[in-house]
Amino acid sequence: MLIIKLAFRNILRNRRRSLLTLLSMGGGFFLLCLTLSMSEGSYSNIINIFTQDHTGHVQIHHTNYLERPSLYKTIDKLDTILAKIENNPQVVGVTPRIYGPSLAYGKNKTFPAQVIGIDTEREAQTTRLKSKVKLGQYLTSNMTKDGYFEAMVGYSLANNLALTVGDELVLISQGIDGSIANDIFIVKAIVGDANSYEKMNVYLSLPAMQQFLAMGQGEQSQAHELAIILEHQQLAQSFAKSLQQQLLASELTVAPWQVVESSFYNSMQADKKGSYVSMGIIIFIVSIGVLNTILMGTLERTREFGVLKAIGTRPMSVFNLILLESFILAMFSCLLGLLLSLPVCYWLATSGIPMPEPIDMGGIIFDTMLGEISWYVVLLPSGVVIASTLLVSFIPAMRAAQISPLKALQAS
Amino acid sequence: MTTLAQNKKPKNDDSANSATVIETKALCRHFGQGDTLVKALTNANLTIERGEFTAIIGPSGSGKSTLLQLIGGLDSPTSGDVLLDNRHISQMTGSELSDFRRDHIGFIFQAYNLIPVLSAKENIEYIMLLQGISAHERAKRVTTIMHAVGLEGLEDRRPAELSGGQQQRVAVARAMVSEPSIILADEPTANLDSKTGIELLDMMKTLNEQQNMTFVFSTHDPKIMERAKRIIRLVDGCVVDDERRN
Ligand SMILES: Nc1ncnc2c1ncn2[C@@H]1O[C@H](COP(=O)(O)OP(=O)(O)O)[C@@H](O)[C@H]1O
Ligand SMILES: [Mg+2]
Secondary structure (H helix, E strand, C coil), X not given: CHHHHHHHHHHHHCHHHHHHHHHHHHHHHHHHHHHHHHHHHHHHHHHHHHHHHHHCCEEEEECCCCCCCCCCCCECCHHHHHHHHHCCCCEEEEEEEEXXXXXXXXXXXXXXXXXXXXXXXXHHHHCCHHHHEEEECCCCCCECCCCCEEEEEEHHHHHHCCCCCCCEEEEEEECCCCCEEEEEEEEEEEECCCCCCCCCEEEEEXXXXXXXXXXXXXXXXXXXXXXXXXXXXXXXXXHHHHXXXXXXXXXXXXXXXXXXXXXXXXXXXXXXXXXXXXXXXXXXXXXXXXXXHHHHHHHHCHHHHHHHHHCCCCHHHHHHHHHHHHHHHHHHHHHHHHHHXXXXXXXXXXXXXXXXXXXXXXXEEEEEECCCCCHHHHHHHHHHHHHHHHHHHXXXXXXXXXXXXXXXXXXX | CCCHHHHCCCCCHHHHHCCEEEEEEEEEEEECCXXXXXXXXXXXXXXXXXXXXXXXXXXXXXXXXXXXXXXXXXCCCCEEEEEECCEEHHHCCHHHHHHHXXXXXXXXXXXXXXXXCCCHHHHHHHHHHHCCCCHHHHHHHHHHHHHHCCCCXXXXXXXXXXXXXXXXXXXXXXXXXXXXXXXXXECCCCCCCHHHHHHHHHHHHHXXXXXXXXXXXXXXXXHHHCCCCEEEEEECCEEEEEEECC
16 A cells, blocks of 8 residues: 555654654653553562462452451351352362450450461461461361360460460350350460461361350351452452352352452552553653654655645545554554563563562561563553554644645745 | 547546636635735636646746646635636535545646655556556556656656656656646746756647647746747736637
């Protein structure tokens, strides 16, 4: 097509200027791509770390439990639901939990504690709890020879109660039947540190917790929460949606981590908006350069547009020609940008940048800034570069299309 | 050899039957107002027949360009009317006028005005592309017309690689190749030396005779105007003389 030839040759006409534009647009692409890669990568990393820490990618509760927790809002028929979830090939692990806020007595001291009943094996497959044991052995559902169940105590609580491995811990709470629940447990392990999620928690095995709170056992098992880990955190929302569809009849609510950790999710979204602003500034600066090129290029060729129009080119075709030239420039810029970005993004995604000082985010150590390569990281900058170029070309193209051929021909 | 005139199909019944290509009726073009009013063209009533080879002559500033621009639909008259192939061009707007110029008018400018990034061949092809003519037909016409204007072998040269005379020949070819009703040339030889100018004019005259193509050109060079079959003389925007010769 002659129009494409014409556009190409017009670009090649002022090689130095086109090359500079190409470089600045390609550079803009590169910066955008890198910014996105870093922000997406860092967030993926954080999300992975905290979902694997305790939240999981998806949680199931009795409806309204998250808004207003209660001992009585239970997930019944636990085994059926667990089997159903485990059948899904996307699921890597699922673990039930029972929550019972209690008073904990140590050596002459009392502190409130969140007591959590866990399926010790499932929990170890689903979250990193087992790896956070500081002292002693990971919890089991065994009883000591004296007939006491084991307990695992959070680091700060253990400190406050002056407890260590082998000591007795007394818990007082309310049973699900309204009775006063109290029992003695033997500290088997100290878990976490002063900053971690577990610091004021007590962990009991599921049978121990069920017996403590007088809840159903075995076939009648109940729980307050199911935490599910999927193959990838990005599956969370779609998985939650489809599982909710299957559980419509029950009084259960399926929530992805975005809902469970909504305050983190919202601040992450806000932070992303912040990075959009800096990307906007990059684009703005690049666009001014592009505007300059296109404007100079069209002003110089005013006379030629006059000729094109005089011999019968429609205004729209002149407009299209200029937009086509910009589009070609933008495409090549994206190609150049991609060529520059991909190796760097790959390096960021695989090796990452080690942080000079690891950041401790609520007990989660964050020591490497990782990038990410995804369609989003590549396509968004492409879209932005192409769209902003076309936008910037719009005014010069309009001007050239509307100019009177006579005036254009008389231009020097 | 197929001539362009033989390829030409009637554009509509009116123009096929009528010998009149252009008619101007009380055509006026004024610039400015009050003290600065310039009457570039006053009350021009002209009729140009198919196949005429007409020179518009007059001193600089007499209104020659203004008249050609009005006829070609590049400018709008202050009053009066231009009919081209019996159509009122002052009533057309936007892309209608673009299409009209594309199909009915061939322009040749004093400054050649070829597209610098296109080769001679592509400059000629461009307008046919706008007309939606097939690649095969375009190639055929380019060959024919390059021969007719005596530029065989220079098809792939860019304008910068051609002499002024050669560029103007390409411009003539570009103007003719779309088979317009009329070719308007505003001082086509003014940028050429006298000998080259006369050669160009002779070539245009040959095309006019062989292919019955209608030419209207302006000049103030006596050696050029001699070659016209009809001379329209303008003075201060008024037609003062209209003479047909043999
Ligand atoms: N755009 C314009 N604005 C004002 N005056 C103009 C304009 N174009 C032409 N004129 C005036 O109209 C008159 C005729 O000009 P023109 O047709 O160019 O003459 P020619 O081509 O015979 O030299 C001149 O006096 C010129 O100054
Ligand atoms: Mg003039």
